[in-house]
Amino acid sequence: MSFCASSLERVKPLWDRMLAHPFLAQTRDGTIPDETFATWMQQDYLFVEAAIPFIAALIPRAPREHWTPHADVIAAFAKELELFEERAATVGVNLRGVPPAFVNHAYIQFLLATAANEAYEVGYTVLYAAEKSYHESWKVVKSGIDPGSKWFPFVENWAGEQFGAYVSYLEAELDGLAREAGEGLRKRMYDFFELTVKYEIAFWEMALGGAAWPGTEEA
Amino acid sequence: MSFCASSLERVKPLWDRMLAHPFLAQTRDGTIPDETFATWMQQDYLFVEAAIPFIAALIPRAPREHWTPHADVIAAFAKELELFEERAATVGVNLRGVPPAFVNHAYIQFLLATAANEAYEVGYTVLYAAEKSYHESWKVVKSGIDPGSKWFPFVENWAGEQFGAYVSYLEAELDGLAREAGEGLRKRMYDFFELTVKYEIAFWEMALGGAAWPGTEEA
Amino acid sequence: MSFCASSLERVKPLWDRMLAHPFLAQTRDGTIPDETFATWMQQDYLFVEAAIPFIAALIPRAPREHWTPHADVIAAFAKELELFEERAATVGVNLRGVPPAFVNHAYIQFLLATAANEAYEVGYTVLYAAEKSYHESWKVVKSGIDPGSKWFPFVENWAGEQFGAYVSYLEAELDGLAREAGEGLRKRMYDFFELTVKYEIAFWEMALGGAAWPGTEEA
Amino acid sequence: MSFCASSLERVKPLWDRMLAHPFLAQTRDGTIPDETFATWMQQDYLFVEAAIPFIAALIPRAPREHWTPHADVIAAFAKELELFEERAATVGVNLRGVPPAFVNHAYIQFLLATAANEAYEVGYTVLYAAEKSYHESWKVVKSGIDPGSKWFPFVENWAGEQFGAYVSYLEAELDGLAREAGEGLRKRMYDFFELTVKYEIAFWEMALGGAAWPGTEEA
Numbered sequence: 001m002s003f004c005a006s007s008l009e010r011v012k013p014l015w016d017r018m019l020a021h022p023f024l025a026q027t028r029d030g031t032i033p034d035e036t037f038a039t040w041m042q043q044d045y046l047f048v049e050a051a052i053p054f055i056a057a058l059i060p061r062a063p064r065e066h067w068t069p070h071a072d073v074i075a076a077f078a079k080e081l082e083l084f085e086e087r088a089a090t091v092g093v094n095l096r097g098v099p100p101a102f103v104n105h106a107y108i109q110f111l112l113a114t115a116a117n118e119a120y121e122v123g124y125t126v127l128y129a130a131e132k133s134y135h136e137s138w139k140v141v142k143s144g145i146d147p148g149s150k151w152f153p154f155v156e157n158w159a160g161e162q163f164g165a166y167v168s169y170l171e172a173e174l175d176g177l178a179r180e181a182g183e184g185l186r187k188r189m190y191d192f193f194e195l196t197v198k199y200e201i202a203f204w205e206m207a208l209g210g211a212a213w214p215g216t217e218e219a
Numbered sequence: 220m221s222f223c224a225s226s227l228e229r230v231k232p233l234w235d236r237m238l239a240h241p242f243l244a245q246t247r248d249g250t251i252p253d254e255t256f257a258t259w260m261q262q263d264y265l266f267v268e269a270a271i272p273f274i275a276a277l278i279p280r281a282p283r284e285h286w287t288p289h290a291d292v293i294a295a296f297a298k299e300l301e302l303f304e305e306r307a308a309t310v311g312v313n314l315r316g317v318p319p320a321f322v323n324h325a326y327i328q329f330l331l332a333t334a335a336n337e338a339y340e341v342g343y344t345v346l347y348a349a350e351k352s353y354h355e356s357w358k359v360v361k362s363g364i365d366p367g368s369k370w371f372p373f374v375e376n377w378a379g380e381q382f383g384a385y386v387s388y389l390e391a392e393l394d395g396l397a398r399e400a401g402e403g404l405r406k407r408m409y410d411f412f413e414l415t416v417k418y419e420i421a422f423w424e425m426a427l428g429g430a431a432w433p434g435t436e437e438a
Numbered sequence: 439m440s441f442c443a444s445s446l447e448r449v450k451p452l453w454d455r456m457l458a459h460p461f462l463a464q465t466r467d468g469t470i471p472d473e474t475f476a477t478w479m480q481q482d483y484l485f486v487e488a489a490i491p492f493i494a495a496l497i498p499r500a501p502r503e504h505w506t507p508h509a510d511v512i513a514a515f516a517k518e519l520e521l522f523e524e525r526a527a528t529v530g531v532n533l534r535g536v537p538p539a540f541v542n543h544a545y546i547q548f549l550l551a552t553a554a555n556e557a558y559e560v561g562y563t564v565l566y567a568a569e570k571s572y573h574e575s576w577k578v579v580k581s582g583i584d585p586g587s588k589w590f591p592f593v594e595n596w597a598g599e600q601f602g603a604y605v606s607y608l609e610a611e612l613d614g615l616a617r618e619a620g621e622g623l624r625k626r627m628y629d630f631f632e633l634t635v636k637y638e639i640a641f642w643e644m645a646l647g648g649a650a651w652p653g654t655e656e657a
Numbered sequence: 658m659s660f661c662a663s664s665l666e667r668v669k670p671l672w673d674r675m676l677a678h679p680f681l682a683q684t685r686d687g688t689i690p691d692e693t694f695a696t697w698m699q700q701d702y703l704f705v706e707a708a709i710p711f712i713a714a715l716i717p718r719a720p721r722e723h724w725t726p727h728a729d730v731i732a733a734f735a736k737e738l739e740l741f742e743e744r745a746a747t748v749g750v751n752l753r754g755v756p757p758a759f760v761n762h763a764y765i766q767f768l769l770a771t772a773a774n775e776a777y778e779v780g781y782t783v784l785y786a787a788e789k790s791y792h793e794s795w796k797v798v799k800s801g802i803d804p805g806s807k808w809f810p811f812v813e814n815w816a817g818e819q820f821g822a823y824v825s826y827l828e829a830e831l832d833g834l835a836r837e838a839g840e841g842l843r844k845r846m847y848d849f850f851e852l853t854v855k856y857e858i859a860f861w862e863m864a865l866g867g868a869a870w871p872g873t874e875e876a
Binding site for chain 2: 014017021053057102103105106108109110112113114116117195198201202204205206210213214215216
């Protein structure tokens with residue numbers, strides 16, 4: 001079995017828990033409170049922004065043939081930020097000067113530390129796990145959301161075909177990297193796949209009401 | 220006012236909150252449950268271990284005269300790990316194979332990402348803030364703990380004179396770095412001082428019962 | 439005086455030596471042997487390629503407003519590589535599988551090590567110094583070369599207005615960074631400006647006949 | 658055949674060239690001019706110093722069991738620097754404020770860039786190749802030098818048993834890393850082994866009279 005298929009199988013209970021998260025169900029069903037969705041928008045805007053230095057940090061470790069695709073991803077993130085800004089302006093959400101929630105800050109540090117210190121294959125695993133999670137999570141939302149919803153542009157962005165093709169590309173590349181990897185490295189890739197899914201779940205949890213820094217802010 | 224004095228003043232409410240944390244009070248008063256202290260031991264053991272690559276990552280960015288002190292700190296961390304192992308063996312706590320609590324994992328990522336990407340002065344600020352926090356926190360414990368307590372060796376380690384001299388050295392060096400820094404850099408140093416204190420508080424909070432990964436483990 | 443103006447003044451003898459380099463004069467005058475120019479093409483192709491991870495490595499250290507410009511520069515380098523490939527195909531030069539000359543390898547390591555370990559301002563200084571050197575060097579060539587020369591597309595690329603505007607942008611940004619920098623950092627920026635110019639001169643020297651690895655290849 | 662044995666076999670002509678270098682022969686035979694040896698001392702002092710951040714940068718990428726050995730190597734480099742200072746004081750060589758020769762600067766950048774960007778196994782290969790080269794090179798000198806020579810302490814340092822045991826340790830570890838590595842990674846490790854030997858030869862060449870920066874200093 002390929003590395004990606006095997007990774008998904010290994011974390012199946014976590015993965016199912018992620019896809020069944022109330023944030024996704026409520027967004028799909030149109031019952032999510034506007035201020036809850038706004039919290040997610042504000043935090044994910046910061047997260048997408050921070051994904052730019054994460055990708056950039058991968059490039060000096062990447063094989064030559066990955067440089068251009070990574071540079072393209074940086075450009076794609078810049079476009080995602082514009083999507084946030086357009087939606088925020090349309091629905092009246094403020095994106096400026098919002099401090100990162102604890103879980104968001106932590107997840108960003110995880111991306112940056114991984115890119116800086118782990119083997120390239122491990123960083124690539126985290127990239128794939130995060131993008132795959134987003135693709136599948138928003139497909140859950142897409143399966144039932146009213147196409148006229150003001151949140152639909154986000155749904156279309158990550159659940160759509162173009163993003164799906166990108167995730168498939170990442171999957172094929174990661175499977176290739178994993179085939180070349182020794183036992184110890186592959187073990188670490190599995191661990192970081194799981195860690196990423198745990199951070200993804202924590203992120204949805206935060207959006208739903210867990211933005212506080214432990215011990216210093218009200219929950 | 221020096222940078223360090225000014226930093227402490229700026230975060231005073233947070234700082235007081237940290238020093239008043241129930242974990243410290245309960246340890247001082249001898250009322251802390253053994254299993255709670257064991258959780259802290261297990262997690263802090265992982266944290267001290269992770270501080271080794273943090274310090275190592277600072278060296279290539281450090282001025283020449285900081286290389287040897289940083290290398291000495293790595294050796295000091297190795298000794299701290301032995302203290303944990305000695306205490307753990309004595310009181311029957313298992314330190315092997317314990318997974319990091321969410322807050323601990325996050326704090327470690329914060330250290331590593333900061334060392335990798337921020338200016339050296341910012342990384343040094345985080346080092347100072349973390350060590351100063353530990354010195355003062357354990358001084359709170361020392362102020363009332365029974366010297367015969369099985370936890371006393373930890374108290375002595377961080378609240379003692381040798382550690383205090385090390386913190387004073389860091390303070391003098393950091394004040395020197397801050398004097399040389401421009402406005403924008405100094406602003407970032409202040410921000411990371413505060414962030415570190417927030418992670419410290421989150422760490423005590425975690426030790427007291429918040430070890431779970433949000434959304435995937437029971438609190 | 440601005441940092442950039444002051445840097446250029448400080449290295450004036452080196453700078454004049456660079457602009458007076460025989461490689462530039464011979465290219466301007468149309469007397470450069472084809473195989474000499476081909477050596478430069480092969481080596482500079484490798485150098486431009488390696489500039490991609492250099493720029494990428496700067497991004498995680500860069501202020502937010504520099505991320506997009508740096509990403510754009512990566513795209514510009516990709517276009518420069520296409521220029522090399524188009525010229526190489528037209529004039530019959532092989533660009534594939536050529537090993538880096540010693541000086542080229544060294545210069546690339548200098549870029550990568552600087553981006554990895556030095557303060558962002560120092561990395562930015564190296565970027566500016568290298569681009570400014572290329573702009574001015576190729577302006578020397580442009581001042582006399584036959585516009586019908588088969589090498590003219592290179593001349594136009596670096597001596598042209600678009601590249602000139604980019605260099606002016608870098609200059610303004612670097613002057614801004616230097617204004618914010620403390621004395622010690624500014625000193626280091628000056629040192630790396632000079633180092634870069636020395637590597638630039640070494641690169642022209644290599645193109646003219648010094649491609650060998652010392653002690654292992656014939657000069 | 659183990660990776661290290663195989664690496665040595667692959668670069669045999671280069672390796673023999675290194676061991677037959679006139680600098681080594683002249684030092685062995687006592688015919689090396691004092692000022693030539695002084696040049697080597699001054700440059701190697703800078704090189705050993707720069708090896709400290711190289712090793713430090715490896716630690717955050719290293720497996721846990723390599724952290725302490727690397728920290729010990731940093732301490733060993735500090736002792737080597739003291740050996741240089743003691744010898745320099747005894748024989749009247751100035752070690753302060755000497756600028757790096759071109760080849761030395763380049764070699765240092767190669768170390769730092771490799772530690773920053775290449776897989777850990779590749780950085781470890783460079784470490785082993787450099788230390789193995791030094792051990793064998795100084796054994797050539799030891800085979801004939803007068804034990805009363807003022808340079809003998811250097812010979813003893815690198816050709817002695819303690820250093821030999823360290824090189825053997827590195828060899829066993831590197832062979833282990835290579836066994837775990839995939840084909841592509843092992844190929845890159847071979848390439849960097851060869852590159853390191855080429856830099857070593859260039860270093861001896863520089864000591865013998867090639868300290869100039871190409872095009873800007875007299876040879």
